[in-house]
Amino acid sequence: MIGALARTPATLRNFGNTQFATLAGLFVVAVAVVLTIQHVLQHDPGYFFQILTIGIADGSIYALIALGYTMVYGIIELINFAHGDVFTLGAFISLALFPVFGIAEGGNGLGYVIPLLAVAVITMGLVAMINVTIERIAYRPLRHAPRLAPLITAIGMSSILEGAMYLWKGPFNLHYPDLLPATRLNISGVSIGAKDLIVLSFAIVLVVAFTLFINLSKLGKAMRATAQDRDAAQLMGIDINRTIAATFFIGAVLAGAGGIIYGLYINNVAFDLGFITGLFAFTAAVFGGIGNIPGAAIGGLLIGIIAAFNNGYFDSAWTEIVIFGILIATLVFRPTGLLGMRVPEK
Amino acid sequence: MTRLRDFIRENSRNPNAIAYAAMGIAALTLPGIAQFATGGNADYLVSLAADGGVFVLLAIGLNVVVGFAGLLDLGYAAFFAIGSYTYGMLASQQLIGSPIHHALHVPFWIALVLGTFIAAGAGALLGAPTLRLRGDYLAIVTLGFGEIVPRFFRNMKDWTSGVNGISALDIPTLPYWITGPWANTELAIEQNFRFTSFNATAWYVLIIILVVASVIGVNNLYGSRLGRAWMAVREDETAAAAMGVNTVNTKLLAFAIGASFSGFAGAFYGAKLSLVSPDSFGFIVSITILSMVVLGGMGNIPGAMVGALLLYWVLYKFLPDAPQQVAALADNLGFHGLNTVTPNWPGIAEFVSRLKFILFGLILVSIMLLRPQGLLPSRLRTQELKRGVHDEPVVTT
Numbered sequence: 001m002i003g004a005l006a007r008t009p010a011t012l013r014n015f016g017n018t019q020f021a022t023l024a025g026l027f028v029v030a031v032a033v034v035l036t037i038q039h040v041l042q043h044d045p046g047y048f049f050q051i052l053t054i055g056i057a058d059g060s061i062y063a064l065i066a067l068g069y070t071m072v073y074g075i076i077e078l079i080n081f082a083h084g085d086v087f088t089l090g091a092f093i094s095l096a097l098f099p100v101f102g103i104a105e106g107g108n109g110l111g112y113v114i115p116l117l118a119v120a121v122i123t124m125g126l127v128a129m130i131n132v133t134i135e136r137i138a139y140r141p142l143r144h145a146p147r148l149a150p151l152i153t154a155i156g157m158s159s160i161l162e163g164a165m166y167l168w169k170g171p172f173n174l175h176y177p178d179l180l181p182a183t184r185l186n187i188s189g190v191s192i193g194a195k196d197l198i199v200l201s202f203a204i205v206l207v208v209a210f211t212l213f214i215n216l217s218k219l220g221k222a223m224r225a226t227a228q229d230r231d232a233a234q235l236m237g238i239d240i241n242r243t244i245a246a247t248f249f250i251g252a253v254l255a256g257a258g259g260i261i262y263g264l265y266i267n268n269v270a271f272d273l274g275f276i277t278g279l280f281a282f283t284a285a286v287f288g289g290i291g292n293i294p295g296a297a298i299g300g301l302l303i304g305i306i307a308a309f310n311n312g313y314f315d316s317a318w319t320e321i322v323i324f325g326i327l328i329a330t331l332v333f334r335p336t337g338l339l340g341m342r343v344p345e346k
Numbered sequence: 347m348t349r350l351r352d353f354i355r356e357n358s359r360n361p362n363a364i365a366y367a368a369m370g371i372a373a374l375t376l377p378g379i380a381q382f383a384t385g386g387n388a389d390y391l392v393s394l395a396a397d398g399g400v401f402v403l404l405a406i407g408l409n410v411v412v413g414f415a416g417l418l419d420l421g422y423a424a425f426f427a428i429g430s431y432t433y434g435m436l437a438s439q440q441l442i443g444s445p446i447h448h449a450l451h452v453p454f455w456i457a458l459v460l461g462t463f464i465a466a467g468a469g470a471l472l473g474a475p476t477l478r479l480r481g482d483y484l485a486i487v488t489l490g491f492g493e494i495v496p497r498f499f500r501n502m503k504d505w506t507s508g509v510n511g512i513s514a515l516d517i518p519t520l521p522y523w524i525t526g527p528w529a530n531t532e533l534a535i536e537q538n539f540r541f542t543s544f545n546a547t548a549w550y551v552l553i554i555i556l557v558v559a560s561v562i563g564v565n566n567l568y569g570s571r572l573g574r575a576w577m578a579v580r581e582d583e584t585a586a587a588a589m590g591v592n593t594v595n596t597k598l599l600a601f602a603i604g605a606s607f608s609g610f611a612g613a614f615y616g617a618k619l620s621l622v623s624p625d626s627f628g629f630i631v632s633i634t635i636l637s638m639v640v641l642g643g644m645g646n647i648p649g650a651m652v653g654a655l656l657l658y659w660v661l662y663k664f665l666p667d668a669p670q671q672v673a674a675l676a677d678n679l680g681f682h683g684l685n686t687v688t689p690n691w692p693g694i695a696e697f698v699s700r701l702k703f704i705l706f707g708l709i710l711v712s713i714m715l716l717r718p719q720g721l722l723p724s725r726l727r728t729q730e731l732k733r734g735v736h737d738e739p740v741v742t743t
Contacts, residue, residue: 077482149718152710153714155707156708156711163706321497321498324493327486
């Protein structure tokens, strides 16, 4: 009898998962797709591919950030609000390092490859160390506190990082040197910017390297084990604190790389850039299934493409509403995300 | 007389009673003291205090959702926006430009009630599909909702004039009003009184009345069947359901009632400012209100109020004043170099004003690290945190 009573909330909680809700969700998606196709057909196909490449390039940046969100959430179930600002910090630090390595806009193109890589490596290292420090100061002491506590310190850390960048450079939009070649390639009649291809290939390399690392290395195995069951992992001799610190390290490496790529691609950064970009990337992580690594990558690409299509074919003032609408709809209709693995109610 | 003495003796060691008494005395004496201290130019200070009262209302409302029912809401400012826009659209010339071509001038007192119910309805509307989600997932949905609502108001240009916001809202009126030395005038009864921005004290009195009414209402709710159901759901949803608590309705009511407070707080805020703009309801506002509740002590009404007042003072009085004061201090101490602006140095005033984000972040982080239960914690929760009755997180699941 008590068992039957205890089961009632489960049926009540599932009322949103009924077929009607799923059908309604599918209907909305279908209407959106039809509307988009209608708008696409009104413009010429060249424009379509232009929008698509912008979407994919943006999306690959979101994917890089989303991986950090999804990893941290997977392992300690924390929405790391500071992650978006770690991404901005990557752009800011690299911007400050360019003069040190003699990189300036309009110089010799290919000669910059090695200094640029050096800047990238130093930036990623610095950002990663900052992120590990944040974890050590703000999240580790609260590991056994109520969940709200680390969430609020994460918001506090986000504010501190933004404040530090604000103090450093002020409230202005900063120009980021345009170092990537502006040439456009013509592939079977479709014009694609070399810039978009470079951004995409960098992101793919990083995501693939990262996935291999998680799947093949010992540390990656430790991370997956910790994400599944922290206590059991500890019993198996995994150093939990080190594994979590490593997660923050790697997440920040990817976010730092994302910051540099964003700077090179958009050529414009500001101290509060991380807030909205971080939320988009977080939406991507949720969309793909939070805690799921390929999901984050695919979610990032999709969010980038949806945002670009909305900017290109509809009204860009509504893009943020569409993206956050997707966030809510995903959680309401399919809380496990597109490729989700984790159970939503824990 | 002995009864009074007993009452005082009984409550003199109860931090909540002390907090209520201190806030009550401060609220009663503030206009007078401010008039005295500024030599009759207290309007700015009193008006600031009235705005602080709005945040107290918001903290009380969010405390119902987060503190009582344990539902983490990261988009609370959305309901605040809905309340403000309700008044903005229903009580100005705004709707002439809209597709219905007809301005509405609903009296403030009715709009206050309407704003309350519309915000509560929005809370229930958001809650209905999402309340089966728990903890972080619910937090994310509310975050998304909180981001969407202000942008929606900004984009609906025909109805809300977009980024410019709605200005010149109707001035609330009352047939009779008492003025006196506290407002720097003679003691008199005014007829057809208008709550203009010059009558800071009137606004102040109004918000005090609203806050007192809210505190009484929420205190009653806290001890009621519904309040106990909220706390049961917060502690263990399955056990609460097994005891016969309708968890879905309980949580929906928490959302709706919590939202209703920000509804009338929003209507008040819009009317007082006579301006509603989409920029005043961003994520930072939601976070500020949440920080107020957490700083004061979640689940404890006087705690949330103290937290709101303290953080409001820091964010809206201390930090905005700090740059000028530091600049003046530097001048007085002879460090004139600090005040000269060079390409590499924005001047000490600008420097200090740029520190605001860092200071806000430091406040949040240090509260959570040093006193996670808040300044004035609820007794129940202190015991849970100390003794660790639950090995599961107490708050969000």
